[in-house]
Amino acid sequence: MASVSIHFFTASTGGLQVLSEESQIIKQRKQKALELEKQGIELFPNDIRKPERTGAIRKVYGDYDAGALEEVEDTFCIAGRIMALRRFGKAAFASIKDSSGSLQIHVSRDRIGKDAYKIFKKFDIGDIIQVEGRLFRTRTNELTIEADWVRLVTKSMRPLPEKYHGIKDKELRYRRRYEDLVMNEEVLETFRTRARIVQMLRSYFTSNGFLEVETPMMQSIVGGATARPFVTHHNALGIDLFLRIAPELYLKRLLVGGCERVFELNRNFRNEGISIQHNPEFTMLEFYEAYATYEDLMVRTEELFAQIAMDVKGSTRFTYQGMEVDLTPPWHKMTLKESLVEVGKVPEEELSHRKALQKRLADLGVEMDEREAAGKYLTKLFDLLVEPNLIQPTFITEYPTDISPLARRNAQNPVVTDRFELFITGREIANAFSELNDPRDQKKRFEEQVANRGDDEEIPPEVDYDYVRALEIGMPPAAGEGIGVDRLVMLLTDSPSIRDVILFPQLRPLTAHGSSTARDPSRTKGGKTEK
RNA sequence: GGGCCGUUAACUCAGUCGGUAGAGUAUCUGCCUUUUAAGCAGAGAGUCGCUGGUUCGAGUCCAGCACGGCCCA
Structure with missing residues (x-):
């Protein structure tokens, strides 16, 4: 009763x-x-x-x-x-x-x-x-x-809820989005804008000859990014499966298969912290274009973002959380090292000295594992000293090869890749590169990665040899890019938190007496609880 | 994982020096046929997040825990 x-x-x-x-x-x-x-x-x-x-x-x-x-x-x-x-x-x-x-x-x-x-x-x-x-x-x-x-x-x-103040408590708003939508006009407006942005992304790519596809969300080998995956189990097959952290390796198999322009707009899952810009499931657009280079994708990205901003904001200039943003092409370009020197104020001579970088990081309170790739020292410093200051759209290029296992080496300087990441309002919003299509190099990089993995759960424990096999069939030269759709929506709806652009953001579920199911040991798996 | 802040009525919030719970909205009753945060009069509504501790006495002080927010890693 x-x-x-x-x-x-x-x-x-x-x-x-x-x-x-x-x-x-x-x-x-x-x-x-x-x-x-x-x-x-x-x-x-x-x-x-x-x-x-x-x-x-x-x-x-x-x-x-x-x-x-x-x-x-x-x-x-x-x-x-x-x-x-x-x-x-x-x-x-x-x-x-x-x-x-x-x-x-x-x-x-x-x-x-x-x-x-x-x-x-x-x-x-x-x-x-x-x-x-x-x-x-x-x-x-x-x-x-x-x-x-x-x-x-x-x-x-x-x-x-109260008619004048509505529902303000953020926790209540996220947990009971239905009430939030009833009471707060601007919530529906945000999600209408989100729908419009998604629609425009889709029509941009389809009208440019890209084929929209759906690739597996449940994968037996994780790949395409460095992130800790969610694990699930398939009973009939008797195997563990991973929720995908990226669709990349499947989309590139499609390049091998002859789909010269493909894209997928869908959910990725990463078993990591939740923050103002991270939700465990998030929406990403990935597209691949044969016979294009990462430089071509810069132009596409500028064009695409400017188009969407014009539609949503009526201008390529607008404010985000009080910051003036100007998406009018062309955007700034800087190499990773240049940005560390110019924006991060790191002396140039330190950049090639691991010990110096390590000391600098330690001073900032970051202890680096000795086994980390050298490039990681640079990107870690970048995260701390440069990224937050890149308010205007900026392409950062020349990412080290040792942290870009799927990207093509630069022809002149093989220790860096033909890659860029795009930053706007101090946040990474896209990542792109010319694709590595040499199966010999790819196999070597995968194997090194797995060998040096240690117990790093962000690195796949297994080499995807079928992907190497696909490259052996032959993948045309191509460039590909991933765009963080939630972050793009945040930018264009002036939303401070990713939770404001996801209808039902992840929160710890409530149970009787406010305890959490996560504390039930039978439900905890691969928990972060150990120190 | 760490730091700071929050948790009081359905909602938005007060609560002083530790002395036994307040307002507005909402609800209920009455009055009211042009209001728009309608108005007037009255009423009911609380495990003060949870568990301990200190105290004659705890919403208030202390500790732990839970959930959340923001910042950092």
Whole structure:
């Protein structure tokens, strides 16, 4: 029975009620709903006439004055959630919200009838209702529907958050996104923009002759990036599988297969920390173009981002969190070493001395493992000293080969690769390179990586020999790029946190008494708990 | 993993020197037919995140834990 579970689940966790708590206010609502039901009012009917959208009505009649509206004989039927209710004795105003906006209605006893008004009085803020009537303007000039009738569409059993401040607690907003969407207009706006950006990315690539594909999210060998993967198990095959950390190696198999332009826009999974710019599952666009170089991709990226910014922002110049950003091409270019010297203020002569770099890192509080690749010292310093300062779009090039296992060596200087990373507002937003297509070099690099792996869970424990085999069949020279879609959306929606652009960001689940399932040892796997 | 901050009514928040819980919204009752954060009068609503400790007495002080936020690694 409910009363039993109530006892179990009333545990309050940081202001969060877990499950079926029965506060007085909810009891009252349920009681009210029962009374309506007893009177023969359906609480959750399904025979609702298709309503008109308030936005469409406003678009047509928004400019009509009171006199002009009197000439309009049509009635309008809308449906939506009661967001505010201002009752008088025998009449009331309510704002009705649908996905296109909201419209005020006026309900009076004289017009809808005594019995109907009695039922209307039982409606609450949060209920979804349907209304039909003619348009008029109130004394305060608000476009309003004078209801001929009102009908309950869906009864709301819980009160909405406070009407003026809405729901502010970030934890509540992420956990109960449905409530956040009901209360905070700008949330839906952000996700509409996200949809538009995704759509534009897709149409940019398809219209440029790229084939959209879907490659495995469950992989038996991880690859394509350095990151700790999630592990799952396939019962029928009796094997562990990894959720992909990148689609790269499959997309390049498709280059081998003759797909000269391919892209995939989908989710990656990385079993790492959660932060203001990291969610365990995130959306990435990867594209590969045969007979192109990383330099061609710079041009594409500039063009693509400028196009999207023009559409979303109306300009290639805008502000992000108070920072002026200018995406007008061409963007700055700097080699990794140049950036360390010019932006990071590291003396040039130190850059080729591991000991000096190590000391500098130690002074910054970073202990490096001796076994780390030399290039790691540079990128670590870069992360600390340079990256946060790259506000304007900047391509950083010449990444060391030892930390770029899939990238083509530079023809003049084989210790660096033909690669760039793109930074905007102090964040990495894209990573691209001319692809390594020499199977001999690729095999060697994979094998060295695995041999030097130690217990580093970010490095794949196994060489993907099938990928090497594919290269042996022959992959045309090509360049490929990955774009962090969530971060791009953050930039263009002025969102400070990745959680603001992901509808349901990952949070620790709540259970009875606020303890966490993650603490249940039977559910912990490969845990980070050991010190 | 570390540091700082937060957790009080459904929501947004107060809570003084440690003295036994407050406001607004929402809800309920009454009045009110042009309001829009409607208004007026009244009422109900709390395991002060959890567990311990100090104390005659803890929302308040101390410790641990949980969840979250921000920063750092």
